[in-house]
Amino acid sequence: MAVRDITLGQYFPGESCIHRLDPRVKIVCTFVYLISLFVVKSFSAFLLCILFLGTVIALSKIPFKFISKGLKPVIFLIILTMVINLFFVSTGDVLAKLGPITITKDGIYRALFMGLRLVLLIFGSSLMTLTTKPIELTDGMEKLLSPLAKIGLPAHELAMMMTIALRFIPTLLDETDKIMKAQTARGADFENGSIKEKAKALIPLLVPLFVSAFRIAGDLAMAMEARCYHGGSGRTRMHQMKLGKGDAVAIAVTVIYLALVILSRQLPLL
Amino acid sequence: MASDPMIQLKDVRFAYEQGEDDTPQAAEFAIDGVSFNIEKGSFVAIVGSNGSGKSTLAKHMNALLLPTSGEVLVDDLNTVTESQTQPWEIRKRVGMVFQNPDNQLVSSVVEDDVAFGPENIGIEPSEIRRRVDESLQMVGMYEHRKKGPHLLSGGQKQRIAIAGVIAMDPECVVFDEPTAMLDPKGRREIMSIIRKLHSQGRTVVLITHFMEEAAEADRIIIMEHGKVHADGTPAQIFSRDDLGVLALPFAVKMAKRLRQSGIDVPADIVTDEQLADFLCSKEQG
Amino acid sequence: MQIRIEDLSKIYSPGLPYETKALDHVSFTVEAGEFIGIIGHTGSGKTTLVQSIAGLLEPSDGRIVSVHADGTETVISQKGKESALVRRKVGIVFQYPEYQLFEETVMKDVCFGPKNQGLSLEEQKERARAALDLVGIDADDKGEVSPFELSGGQKRRVAIAGVLAMRPEVLILDEPTAGLDPKGHDDILEMIRRIRQEMDMSIILVSHNMDDVAEYADRVLVMNHGKMVFLGTPKEVYCEHEEALRAIGLDIPSCPSFLWQLKNRGMDVDDNKLEFEETAQEIIRAVKSRWQ
Incomplete structure (x- = not known):
């Protein structure tokens, strides 16, 4: 499927x-x-x-x-x-x-x-x-949960995490596809073999994928900071x-x- | 020279990793004693090869990095003291566009992404709406405002990133190798937006390793091993013969070659356009 | 090894509303030892084309045939053991290949391909050393270092060595200089030229940089909307089809582009020049004749 x-x-x-x-x-x-x-x-x-x-x-x-x-x-x-x-x-x-x-x-x-x-x-x-739309759901959740921020529930942070996850799922899927192709071209086999072999075959995929994810996270954190992000306090919303x-x-x-x-x-x- | 500086760098040194006793060796400085001012409304290109410290320097201009020693003033605000309380006061004056178009967009909807900056500095919702629409129109991406960034090309994503910065209405925009990952078409689009921003009176700092792009600036600063190697107008810079590995623009190379054969091309000709104009207007030698 | 691309088409998501024709009946031949440059916009089908040649995508229609030195042919765009064996002779270096490094040491990473080919440890190491030597990395110095500790340019060389170690007869490079500074850029291209001479292989270079393609390629292939629009020597493509290339929105190499600007301003110049010196000569001739 x-x-x-x-x-x-x-x-x-x-x-x-x-x-x-x-x-x-x-x-x-x-x-x-x-x-x-x-x-x-x-x-x-x-x-x-x-x-x-x-x-x-x-x-x-x-x-x-x-x-x-x-x-x-x-x-x-x-x-x-x-x-x-x-x-x-x-x-x-x-x-x-x-x-x-x-x-x-x-x-x-x-x-x-x-x-x-x-x-x-x-x-x-x-x-x-x-x-x-996923982004509307996220915004709705944030609004609904915001009264709970007083008792320490990080409503804004949770919503921000969801927003970023939604944004980067397609990027990471593309990245996965690309790395798989590149390693296949070097003779890696992701399909055949025993479970143990298959698990081992995932290393050439997972290591670069994690490295990419960390690189994205670092870049994004810096870009968000540059755009004046400093948590939920004092923040307004367009919608x-x-x-x-x-x-x-x-x-x-x-x-x-x-x-x-x-x-x-x-x-x-x- | 009467000056109204946007950014002042005063003997800035920066080391990524500090030694045990907090006194890094000279060789470890990514930025090693850099001083210069960037005037309001100017267009400055900072050029250098990889590892010359140009990106590190750029990140000092909006307090993403703080100097190990020396000081950086943005609109007379000291980045070190300001960072302790409200670094966004600096960052809303100096916006920044990064190299990788993918890794600087936050939202899965274009217009929401452009709104991110203004939302962070607490602008009124109706004003955010106005700014978002205006900046998307300025970069020519208004009709894509409801799309997801993953459906756009690299150049288009970079235009969204620029719109996101303009929506904060900064006086100065620092571009950190904005075209390095784009195809020629994307590159041309981004350069034309940069020219437009400059013509609106904003201060533009362009970090690049393409000399053709730098040739469009009023002033070029060449960085080498964390130090300023040369600083001057494009014509002054291109007439030097100690630029090492940096590739000269085609027009400058051609002008040099033509001079050898007795065609007296003036030194201030640095772009293809200028050279073509000169050669075609020239009736007599 | 010669590679013949026969009437190749590739359709993504067939039958769905977002169906896209990435390749539309493309046919051409890559001669043994030839250097082909492929140019086109992002989304013109260049990447789909080279990934199909490397056997990473199954064509929707058409086929890819390899012709061996002895004249025998193998269809490589189909499943089966024989195809897979021949396909190994086509190596592909992806865009930003350094993002695919994963092993603990440089040596181990370069050995990954040869290991998958089933070679002995001795042979793997020998090939890895030879490949690292070709890309200008000292195996004694850097072999046991983690690839993640290298500089950007070195990482890219190691990644390219990882493909070279498989001893391909055809080497595909998708934008190998993307994101590099001018020196890194020149170094990689010079390295490709050297590899081609020393290993006697065909090169397929996908690039946005028209000057590079004009300088290095024997033939240029222009893609637009999944179709092959031109194929010829750099001079034929850039000088004879200049207008058409501009209409597609592609760049022209610096020299003909500048001559074209002069011509447009009414100067009597011949814009069929690709090299710097011949362009300079042509301008000098035209300018001096105007003076008289």
Whole structure:
């Protein structure tokens, strides 16, 4: 699988009302949605979650196919969770017995329940990254976490680290590609051999890559200093985040949704 | 000469590593007793081979490095004392563009990167917006403002880096080998922006090892082994015969050759343009 | 060894919205012992071309054939053992090659290629010594030093030695002088000239510097938008296709460029000169005839 196939954490350019929401609102609403998935007790209540998520997906105008690609890298994790639940839940009516493993009705129920929860969780969180530019997410995080700076949480520094990481990932990928090619031209073999040989073959790649990373870090630190960087104090921002009507609606809808999910625990019907 | 210095270097010495007893040997000085002033509004080129100390010297001009002995004054502010409290007071007066275009951009969005400097010195958001747009237009990169730097060419990235410096509105810009990693097209673009900055009245210091680029300055300082080897106008510098390994610009070499054959080319002709103008305007010998 | 590039195309990300045609039906032959200079803008396909020749990229279409001294041919742009063996005879020095150094000592780093070729320790060392000698690094003095302790110019020489130690018959250099000062620049080019004479190999030099290509190359290949637009001797390319090169936005070597400026200002000069002295003679002739 090529790196570019991973949609988890990738941005899908668009102009929908979901794309335009304030990143802080998107982070908070996504967080609320993720909590709601753990509040839910029954399959029928999951319908609420699916309805909520489905509406947001429809509004975002991102093709469902594209979102579902986000499952690819974690499908193994989901199956593993389901299998564990299937095999290790031992309460309820026994349906089959294979040596030490028993499969029960409760087990099947739990497996499906957990599987669905994970799928909804991944769809929800990838929808946030698909509709928000990484740099906006970083800014939103910084703003949301800034009250915690008083109790010593380095909100600005964390956001700066993320910004720089985002900036240099493509640079380091290019560098990796170049070094691999250069060493291949000198007869290095990154593909064949035992695990031990493969690990050894990585040295000609990793040493230059680290040297490059340190060189970049040194250069960048100096460039940032030259541009008057001195931490978060006294710093202003060009992009001012302002909450609009859309954001108010989004928050209202999410609050109503959470209320309904909590209510669903009280109502045996749902 | 009536002078209003932007930067004053007074007997500056600098050693990267200091000995056990903090008294480096003379041979270890990367900068070894350099004194000169850079006047406001001038365009000075500092030339030298690798290891001559020219980049080290440049980093003293905005307090990225502090002298081991001697002093550096920027707009009459002493870099050593200022660095203890607010080094950015110096750095917002003297901006710096580095050699590697990739390693000086901070953000994955062009306009956010240009905003980085102004944000650091606490400019009002609406004013940052105005400056960012203006500086991107000045370097001709406005239409790329939403792009990621990794999608741009080396020359374009270097233009973004320059925009990021101009957005802080410094009086002086130091260019530390800005074209060394660029192709000829990128090189031409950067040189034309440098000329533009100078014509706006800003002080420009250009560190380079290309004599063709240095020929465009008002004044050339040649560094060798951490010392000033020569200092003068391009015409004065190019007429010397002790420049060693530094390659003369084509026009200067050609002018020398033509003089040998009796064509009396004036000494102040240092660029192709000037030489062509002279040869074509000349009707009588 | 002669190398024949036949109708070579390379498309990146085919079928995707950002599909790019990096090479578009390129064909030419590199004769044994020839020095070819490749020029073009960043993104013109030069790097893709030379990386394909070195077997680091699989062509989308077309093929690369090597013709041996005895007339037999091997297709090197395909998978398989025989191709891989012949491909080893094509060495490539990347841009800023010093960034690929990784071993503890200079000697070990230069031995990396020969080691991968399966040579004995004795042979590896012998080749490394010969290669270091060619690039002007004293193996006795620097062999056991960490490559990271060397100066920039020395690092680059060691990196080039690492490729030479594999004894290629064709040596590709992608911008070998990038970032060097004028002396470092001249030293590297003189070194390439010497290597070519002593090891009798073909050289493919990718460069932005038109003066270098004009001075050193037997033939110049001009790339633009993935296509080969010109191939000929420096004089043919620079003097006959000057206008076209300018239209692409490429530089012209100093001499014809200056003569062209004079011609544009109405001076009656012949701008088909590449060398400094013949250019000077031409200017003197033109200026003196104006005086009369």
